[in-house]
Amino acid sequence: MRENLSTWNDTIVALATAPGLGAIAVIRLSGDKAIEITASVFSKKSILTQPSHTVHFGKLLNGVDVIDEVVVSIYRAPKSYTGEEVVEISCHGAPIIQDAILQLMVYAGARMAKPGEFTQRAFLNGKLDLTQAEAVADLIASNTEAARKTALHNLKGGFSADLQLMREKLIKFSALIELELDFSQEDVAFANKKELEILVQQLQLKSQSLLDSFKLGNVIKNGVQVAIVGKPNAGKSTLLNALLNENRALVSEIAGTTRDTVEEYLNIQGVLFKLIDTAGIRSATKDSIEQMGIDKSKEKILDADIVIALFDVNDQGLEQAATWQSEVSADKLILAGNKKDLLKDKSILGDPSLSDVVFISAKEKENINALENLLFQKAVGEGINKEGTIVTNARHVTSLKKLVLALNDIETGLQQNITGDLLALDIRQALHYLGTITGQITNEDQLDFIFSKFCIGK
Ligand SMILES: Nc1nc2c(ncn2[C@@H]2O[C@H](COP(=O)(O)OP(=O)(O)OP(=O)(O)O)[C@@H](O)[C@H]2O)c(=O)[nH]1
Ligand SMILES: [Mg+2]
Numbered sequence: 397m398r399e400n401l402s403t404w405n406d407t408i409v410a411l412a413t414a415p416g417l418g419a420i421a422v423i424r425l426s427g428d429k430a431i432e433i434t435a436s437v438f439s440k441k442s443i444l445t446q447p448s449h450t451v452h453f454g455k456l457l458n459g460v461d462v463i464d465e466v467v468v469s470i471y472r473a474p475k476s477y478t479g480e481e482v483v484e485i486s487c488h489g490a491p492i493i494q495d496a497i498l499q500l501m502v503y504a505g506a507r508m509a510k511p512g513e514f515t516q517r518a519f520l521n522g523k524l525d526l527t528q529a530e531a532v533a534d535l536i537a538s539n540t541e542a543a544r545k546t547a548l549h550n551l552k553g554g555f556s557a558d559l560q561l562m563r564e565k566l567i568k569f570s571a572l573i574e575l576e577l578d579f580s581q582e583d584v585a586f587a588n589k590k591e592l593e594i595l596v597q598q599l600q601l602k603s604q605s606l607l608d609s610f611k612l613g614n615v616i617k618n619g620v621q622v623a624i625v626g627k628p629n630a631g632k633s634t635l636l637n638a639l640l641n642e643n644r645a646l647v648s649e650i651a652g653t654t655r656d657t658v659e660e661y662l663n664i665q666g667v668l669f670k671l672i673d674t675a676g677i678r679s680a681t682k683d684s685i686e687q688m689g690i691d692k693s694k695e696k697i698l699d700a701d702i703v704i705a706l707f708d709v710n711d712q713g714l715e716q717a718a719t720w721q722s723e724v725s726a727d728k729l730i731l732a733g734n735k736k737d738l739l740k741d742k743s744i745l746g747d748p749s750l751s752d753v754v755f756i757s758a759k760e761k762e763n764i765n766a767l768e769n770l771l772f773q774k775a776v777g778e779g780i781n782k783e784g785t786i787v788t789n790a791r792h793v794t795s796l797k798k799l800v801l802a803l804n805d806i807e808t809g810l811q812q813n814i815t816g817d818l819l820a821l822d823i824r825q826a827l828h829y830l831g832t833i834t835g836q837i838t839n840e841d842q843l844d845f846i847f848s849k850f851c852i853g854k
Pocket of ligand 1: 626627628629630631632633634635646647648649650651652653654655674675676677734735736737738756757758759760
């Protein structure tokens with residue numbers, strides 16, 4: 397498959413920096429003719445014979461027209477990002493210059509690169525495996541510290557290393573069992589079935605823990621949806637403003653102020669939370685617009701990863717807390733008792749049936765930190781500080797799930813003492829799914845799909 401795909405011998409070109417005005421822009425070429433093409437429009441000295449990892453100042457010429465004064469960096473194959481001949485041209489950052497140079501390169505024989513094509517070539521040339529290539533996209537898209545760290549861990553091969561070790565051990569067993577099949581007349585046993593059983597159990601544990609890490613991985617990569625819900629006037633919009641530290645949502649003493657949902661992002665300790673302020677929920681309203689808001693709030697409760705059920709502690713706090721506990725599952729519910737500054741009878745704060753409640757004053761910004769910590773704990777737990785790999789990619793989850801099933805088949809087979817040829821089939825199946833994750837086994841459509849999500853120039 398790789399041989400087939402790497403027959404793309406076009407030289408590609410793209411803008412590597414963000415489009416638009418900047419002090420400097422970088423245009424990158426990769427392919428057999430990258431240096432040749434650049435040399436044909438570069439003046440002052442010939443870069444054709446220059447060694448790898450060198451930079452050269454000169455002019456880019458369209459005939460006799462000077463397009464720009466540029467710095468050209470040369471990376472010779474295989475010591476480059478893509479593993480091919482690579483040239484990076486740093487030019488002045490005007491969009492008109494960027495366009496002129498791209499056109500010049502296409503005229504001189506390069507082709508515009510597709511999204512992710514540089515990284516795809518790096519993968520096809522064995523510079524990166526698939527999980528590492530995917531981590532490049534994640535790294536570029538990362539918008540929090542936690543997302544950056546996880547992507548970097550995977551880019552350095554953290555995820556692949558875990559899987560590669562498993563794969564090698566399994567390949568060894570597969571080889572031994574196939575050897576047994578060759579000698580089947582002679583009744584010899586090369587593979588130790590007990591050892592295989594132990595390996596399969598270790599693999600099951602490992603894949604399961606990788607699968608479990610996806611809940612956290614998803615949080616890190618995509619953020620956490622938090623719906624702030626409660627009765628009208630509970631102080632939901634005031635709480636949103638307190639968490640954001642700005643007056644984002646309209647606050648008033650009139651019940652039913654918020655009609656449409658208001659959404660804003662909050663970064664807590666490197667994890668992104670999408671806070672959604674909703675319309676207050678009351679059982680009966682004649683106002684049809686308010687009713688639409690209420691229906692939307694109920695939808696948000698279903699969609700949210702975490703629900704902050706906010707109630708006024710001065711208004712039947714015990715009853716309200718109990719209602720929320722019966723309506724929202726405990727794993728996503730945070731109960732917040734608001735307006736504690738107005739409490740006349742403070743005994744409610746020590747009430748054992750309200751031990752799960754965080755008491756706050758949104759208006760006075762009291763205990764907002766405790767609520768933030770609770771949000772972080774609920775979404776992430778201790779996971780983020782743990783060593784090890786966190787799966788963030790839905791494609792990997794699908795393959796891991798299939799891997800777990802294949803491993804279960806091997807285990808059952810071993811218990812039922814099935815014949816070597818059937819066992820070998822099951823092992824091959826498990827190896828297949830392991831291979832699809834790191835990209836040893838893949839198909840062209842899938843690769844195109846993965847790389848099409850990259851940005852152009854990477
Ligand atoms: N004393 C006190 N007043 C608060 C507190 N939080 C909110 N309020 C007041 O309660 C009133 C309602 O606040 P909002 O934030 O608009 O309430 P809401 O839950 O968004 O209301 P709706 O959008 O109508 O559903 C306002 O007058 C706020 O100033 C608090 O902690 N203490
Ligand atoms: Mg409101």
